[in-house]
Amino acid sequence: MGRKRAENSEPRRRGRPRKVTPAPVLTVVATPVAEGTKPSASDRKLAEFYGKYPHVVPGSVREPTDADLKALSHCHGKVCTVRCQDCGAERTINLQDAFQSQRCPKCKLTAIKARRQERRAAREAKRAAS
Ligand SMILES: [Zn+2]
Numbered sequence: 001m002g003r004k005r006a007e008n009s010e011p012r013r014r015g016r017p018r019k020v021t022p023a024p025v026l027t028v029v030a031t032p033v034a035e036g037t038k039p040s041a042s043d044r045k046l047a048e049f050y051g052k053y054p055h056v057v058p059g060s061v062r063e064p065t066d067a068d069l070k071a072l073s074h075c076h077g078k079v080c081t082v083r084c085q086d087c088g089a090e091r092t093i094n095l096q097d098a099f100q101s102q103r104c105p106k107c108k109l110t111a112i113k114a115r116r117q118e119r120r121a122a123r124e125a126k127r128a129a130s
Contacts, residue, residue, distance in 0.1 A: 053098045057081040
């Protein structure tokens with residue numbers, strides 16, 4: 001007397017193989033907004049600003065404090081904190097300077113020197129070739 005099939009073995013399925021649905025991709029929302037409230041124009045502008053300048057520390061845009069005013073040579077309007085893309089040092093700058101302040105003064109100088117040297121090397125290579 002032979003057993004027909006083991007009790008715990010999976011029954012054979014007929015027809016098309018089962019469809020495998022991929023896991024849903026979770027999208028990270030940059031600024032969570034409470035239900036029912038629309039982001040204001042200034043909120044949207046700020047989110048755009050942070051998206052445009054990744055070196056600006058998120059949430060650092062503010063009215064200047066006394067310490068900020070002391071650190072800046074000139075100040076008009078809001079300030080923000082930026083992180084140097086090379087060494088990671090943080091410093092406070094005027095908001096309108098964000099587009100040109102990806103590096104701290106030290107790294108900026110290093111980058112300028114490196115670029116200059118690169119150009120000179122390229123120029124000399126060109127001269128040697130001709
Ligand atoms: Zn730096």
